[in-house]
Amino acid sequence: MNLSSLTIRSLSTVEELQKVRNLEVKIWSMEDSVSVNHTIAAIKNGGLVIGAFLNENLVGFQYSFPGYDGKKVYLCSHSLGIDPEYRKFGIGEKLKIAQREVALEKGYDLITWTYDPLETVNGYLNLHKLRAVCSSYLENAYGDMDDNLNGGLPTDRFLVEWHIKDPVKKKTISVEAKPPVAITTSVQNGYLVPEKNHLDYKETTIVVPVPGNFQELKKYDFTLALLWREMTREVFSHYLQFGWTVTDLRKDDEIEQQYLYVLHKKKVG
Numbered sequence: 001m002n003l004s005s006l007t008i009r010s011l012s013t014v015e016e017l018q019k020v021r022n023l024e025v026k027i028w029s030m031e032d033s034v035s036v037n038h039t040i041a042a043i044k045n046g047g048l049v050i051g052a053f054l055n056e057n058l059v060g061f062q063y064s065f066p067g068y069d070g071k072k073v074y075l076c077s078h079s080l081g082i083d084p085e086y087r088k089f090g091i092g093e094k095l096k097i098a099q100r101e102v103a104l105e106k107g108y109d110l111i112t113w114t115y116d117p118l119e120t121v122n123g124y125l126n127l128h129k130l131r132a133v134c135s136s137y138l139e140n141a142y143g144d145m146d147d148n149l150n151g152g153l154p155t156d157r158f159l160v161e162w163h164i165k166d167p168v169k170k171k172t173i174s175v176e177a178k179p180p181v182a183i184t185t186s187v188q189n190g191y192l193v194p195e196k197n198h199l200d201y202k203e204t205t206i207v208v209p210v211p212g213n214f215q216e217l218k219k220y221d222f223t224l225a226l227l228w229r230e231m232t233r234e235v236f237s238h239y240l241q242f243g244w245t246v247t248d249l250r251k252d253d254e255i256e257q258q259y260l261y262v263l264h265k266k267k268v269g
Helices: 014-027 036-043 091-106 120-129 214-220 222-241
Strands: 006-010 048-054 057-068 073-082 110-115 133-138 157-163 183-188 191-197 205-211 244-251 258-265
Touching (some): 014 036, 014 073, 057 091, 073 091, 120 258, 191 214, 191 222, 205 214, 205 222
Antiparallel strands (some): 110 157, 133 157, 183 191
């Protein structure tokens, strides 16, 4: 697809924001869309909405509002959506880069958001390309959701921290290093199956495998998808509460459809 005519800009008018809401309804549902009066209020109070257009046709958007945790003001990245017909063309990454530029202009140095750690396309963008990190795991963060992506599964999420002024320096892992694997896996009928969790590692670097085709796996065997949710929840919750940080996601060179989250823990003393 030719993206030479793609333009990305900040949005603020009622007409533009109505287009955003229409796209939200197309991607998710009317119930999950954000009202125009809400997005306008957010924009007037430190938030932002960015749109991606092809020939003036809105094909993607990003919506953020200010956050405050009692100590620090940051930008909360609430939603990013791409028209299903225009996915897999890197538009999401372009929107995030534009978001960073606008956020810096507004004086922010931190952007946060959540995503499902079993969605590896999102994970690869967030952690590998954008160099964000995660140190918090949220169990069933949004309760039950009935959309196609989440229906039937607990909505567990990583809380992502993107330090846009001074990105976290990532440690690389050599192929020879082979850090301990926190979930033993096997491949059955072409799908990755979690076998056993390992919660007692004392090393400062571990990897956590996840399937690279989770939505396909979910359609193939919902019970297997639920098992992945339960076992990754146990592993991530355990290690993150003891001071580990998820710093990267990379494709496994040895096992097809397996991706590896990289976790680091700072040495004490």
